[in-house]
Amino acid sequence: MPGPVRAEPRPRKKLSLTLLLMALVTLVFLLTTTILLIGSYQSKKKSLIETTLNLNYTNAERMSKTVDSLFLSMRSSLLFSADQIANLGAVPPAHIDAYLELTRNSSNYFNSIVLMDSGGNVLNNSPSDLGMAGRRLSFPEIKEMLRLKNSYLSAPFIAPSTGRMLFLMSEPLYNKDRYYQGQLVGTVYLQDYNILNMIFGNNVIDESGSYYYIVSREGRLLYHPDISRLNDDVTNNRVVAQLMQGKSGSMQAVNTQGVSMLAGYSSVPSNGWGVVVVSPADVIQQQLRMHLNKILAYTLIPFVVLLFCVFVLAHQLAKPFVVLADLVNKIGREKVELPELKPHWNREVDLLTTAVVLAWKDIQKQTDQLTQEARTDLLTGLTNRRALDNSISQWIAARVPFSVIVLDVDKFKFVNDTYGHLAGDEVLRRVADILVSNIRPGDVCARYGGEEFVLLLPRTKAENAYIVAERIRKTLEVTEVPLPMTVTSSQGIAHYPTHGRTREELLGRADEALYTAKHTGRNRTVIYGE
Structure with missing residues (x-):
């Protein structure tokens, strides 16, 4: 008995080249417009913020000169x-x-x-x-x-x-x-009739939300639109803290009420008071929205005209690409290696073929590059934490005995706070160079995070790892760095499987040894449990 006849699947509706070109132009337009809007937004935002800050600073300086003159x-x-x-x-x-x-x-x-x-x-x-x-x-x-x-x-x-x-x-x-x-x-x-109150007592918030206030050298409000806040302690305000140090300038800061403000401030030399002119940051957002709406209104009509022109041209240019479209459609039905594509007599087809080959190679190159970058620490060029964890997991799965050295640069926060992050980065690069020069082929050297580095020494006992760690520590101690100080390190050592049988357990034991080294004076190496 014959089986039931299966219905033929309905063919999918294909998109015409005209529609694809129109969609492509639309996409390009949208992407370009988006990029332009983002660029314009950022540029306009920066300009508005700088203008507002400069204007507020100018007003604050003018008012402070008035107070000083009075x-x-x-x-x-x-x-x-x-x-x-x-x-x-x-x-x-x-x-x-x-x-x-x-x-x-x-x-x-x-x-x-x-x-x-x-x-x-x-x-x-x-x-x-x-x-x-x-x-x-x-x-x-x-x-x-x-x-x-x-x-x-x-x-x-x-x-x-x-x-x-x-x-x-x-x-x-x-x-x-x-x-x-x-x-x-x-x-x-301050609140009675006098020359100061005549000038500064009628303080109101304008329609944009901008206003000014005056603080004493002790950080208390003297003049403010909200009279109930007079004599309030506002020393926690970043702007007021600058004024209490006798400084003048401008900044974006959050006031004591939790509102983000653009502030210009100026100190009064004769009495130590400070004048602050502020504008809410929300005003900038409103102006930016108006700016973006205006740009969109200006670009809408050109886009409609462009889309119509593309439709006419795409309809005339569609036929020569039918053959190449069919070929691409066949190639796309299964996963195959890109074949060697010979030059074609049709210029458009040849250009598209060349573009496909170049795009394929470029994508492959970028993929390889991204894969490499995903495994590398950008600052030091060492293996990063993700690649390190993969190596540990693989060695444990293969039951390869190995030692872990966790190295931490001593007092690195002091280096960053005192000499700046650029100096700190240079110290990390020097440490990385020393580590690389002291390991064997097959060893793994990684930056684990911040100022912490990890070395994996396959088929190495803890005692031998100690020798390597000490060599690194002593080398670092005598290595010249672009700082007026000596850079030292503390190191902790753990061994697989002696001290742990999982990645977390092993790294935890090495960290405990590192903490012991830190707490017993720094600039030393400690094996876990010893």
Whole structure:
């Protein structure tokens, strides 16, 4: 009885050369556009960040110069008044009160001005309703300025009596005989009406999210859009830390609220304060999105025109390639070695054939290169960890006895931290050269990670491996390196199968021996268990 008739499989629908060319052009366009967009994105991003940082730094520097100029003017005004009062002689207190009132109202530099003697007793004050005349002031800032008997500028502090933030600026009073008479003290309440508050008190966040703030030399907020944050300790802010060191510049940093900001900052020489102008990094992303959308809009119409032209040309050029397409289709049905392809009379077919051969060879070359790179440490040229683990696994599977030497460069973190990573890389290369020059053909030398190296010595006992390790250690100790120090190493040795029967166990025992060498003084070799 005949079996059932099997239905013929339906032939797959083939793609025409026209469609393939259009798809190829589309793909090329998309890839090119993607590359251009990525390049444009990165370039624009870098440009926007640099521009924003430079702009913020320029604004911060301009504002810091304004603050510096104001403080110099305040100091000059106070100094002039102190000299005048010191040389007035015996005059009625009312005259001095009037002079202090004139000084205070003529500039709006100070909220109040107090004249005190060398013992801290208030002689005169402005405004007159301050009611401090006759009182003796003894809080720390007053004591310090009386002790110094010189120009003085206090750190901003909260007044115990009013709960408001202020700072003191004073000048000493010396008569013509250079006899110290006391201090002329100007007080500035940061949130009250004065020249500083007029300039910096109306601090708001603009529509882009940018704003500025001012910090004291102790790292506390003096002016900020959020009034509730005034006097907050912001020393953890990287920008503020730079200002506390008297530095100026710009950087991208995360503020104490966890927001990434582009900051320009400038230190004020006359008082140690710092001015910071910041813009949120999100603003850059918004501008970048607008930039990319504009590029896409400009490229869409040219792409449609290009695609139509490709369709017309591909339809006219499709026929000459049918034969070659059939040949390629047959070759692709089974896995075969690329045959020797002779030159063809058709120029297009010949060019495509040549391109196929070149592409095949190039792919093979790149594959071989990638295989080699996958097994090699780029810095030292030694075998990498993956290849090392494969070697250990293979030797264990074949039950080949061998010794493992784990070498670690002593105090390598100190080298990197002190002399830089380039110097550290050079030390690692020198170590690698010494290892290679001290091993036999068939031995495996690998960089295991960081400053740690591993040697595999097949058919070598631990005692013989110790001799090799000591030779390496002593060679490294006397080898000149481009550093003003001697580079040493600590080494641990384990043996298969004596100390372990698995890769993890063996390397663990060698590491334990290495740690023993480290903890017993470094620059030595230790065999596990000895």
